[in-house]
Amino acid sequence: MGRLFWKFFLSILLAQVAATIGIGGAFWLRDQARQRQAPVLDTGPPAAIALDAAAATLKHGGMSALQGMLAEMRRPQVFVLDTRHKDILGRPVPDELVREAERSLREDGAVRGARQLVASDGSRYLALVSRRFGPPQQGVRGRGGPVPGMDPGWGRRVGQAAGIIAAVLASLLFAALLAWYFSRRIRALRSAFDAAAAGDLAPRFTARPAGGDELSDLGRDFDRMSGQLRMLMDGQRRLLHDVSHELRSPLARLQAAVGLAHQQPEKIASSLDRIERESIRMDKLVGELLTLSRLEAASGIARREAVDLAELVDAIAADARFEAGETDPDATPRIIVEAEGCVSVSGDPDLLWSALENVIRNAVKHGAGGGAVRITVAAVRGGARIDVLDRGPGIAPAELPHIFEPFYRANHRADPAGASVDGHGLGLAIAQRVVLAHGGAITAANRADGGLQVRISLPAAEPGPAGAPQALMIAQKW
Structure with a gap:
């Protein structure tokens, strides 16, 4: 495999790596946003069912039964707090979530995300359901309370979109660089071919340093080809010049012999001898040229x-x-x-x-x-x-x-x-x-x-x- 293959391979590999990093970064930002997001009360139907189950378990099974149920429950996440706001399983409960539950109970005693539970011995407990990954229905809580009109998933979606856009832009950048590299070399070769078609066979790539890739080798091969064509064309021009020169001399002597025969009829015999010798010389030259031409054109x-x-x-x-x-057999050959x-x-x-x-x-x-x-x-x-x-x-x-x-x-x-x-x-x-x-x-x-x-x-x-x-x-x- 040549160097051109590795340039293609590495460019595509870098584009894929960039896309992977961008998409992976988008998911990482999403997870980070989830971890930083403050938990909120879950007011959906599953939360109400979980609170009903906790109340029934505490009433009929006691505290030990409730603790066992909460330990086995994964979804939804139910916290049961005593009067000191401590979870009966010892789990940490954000203060914002406790304040949100108390506020909801004061404003609307029938809220489904929180409920007051009473044990058989008269002890009172605050039960609430947390929804960590879902946006609240009324907005995202800030330092002073919820911020109306703000979607807590908006920032997460912007981060994901930014990561994907960055990956796409990186892939486009590598693709553009690869296309520019090859198009520049191909345009240079095309220009060289156009110049050669117009008769300009000057070298164009030999001045560049050795090495490179297959396109560089192709450019140097083109220069070698143009050099060979230039030599062949020069040889053809020299051959045409030499043939013209070789034919001109016997033709001139033929013309001179013909003119002499017209001017001096008494010397017509010598003129005919000269014409015959020059005709034989021209015939021999043409025969040699035909043979040479056939030999050069033949492939085997x-x-x-x-x-x-x-x-x-x-x-x-x-x-x-x-x-x-040498007719004497006794003479030295x-x-x-x-x-x-x-x-x-x-x-x-x-x-x-x-x-x-x-x-x-x-x-x-x-x-x-x-x-x-x-x-x-x-x-x-x-x-x-x-x-x-x-x-x-x-x-x-x-x-x-x-x-x-x-x-x-x-x-x-x-x-x-x-x-x-x-x-x-x-x-x-x-x-x-x-x-x-x-x-x-x-x-x-x-x-x-x-x-x-x-x-x-x-x-x-x-x-x-x-x-x-x-x-x-x-x-x-x-």
């Missing part, structure tokens, strides 16, 4: 089968040797393949061919001038590893992290101006996408004794099930 490899990497690398190396003009027998992985053979061919041709183009290009294929734990090592000038360390970016053409240390750099800068980018799509990794590093090393690691994944949904179908080779 659909076509999987067992591929012998050693055989694949041998075939690519043979093509590279033929193109380099410029491309050396070292393989440990059959090294098999699961993947798309056409895509793997494209990736390995791009890496090997890149090594032959930039590194074979310093010596042979050596390719090692080995089975490792959990997969296979291919190392392509050349003896070229290598790449500046600051540019190594960027060589797998589209249209990035690194300047070699022996040629810092980049005069000899050829190609569109898409070969290594395509190779990286293919390797990543197969769940592998590709890295590049300068060798300690000179040259560049490109390492490709591929997992020994099982072939996909037959009839699996097609996620990527590319069968183009360069």
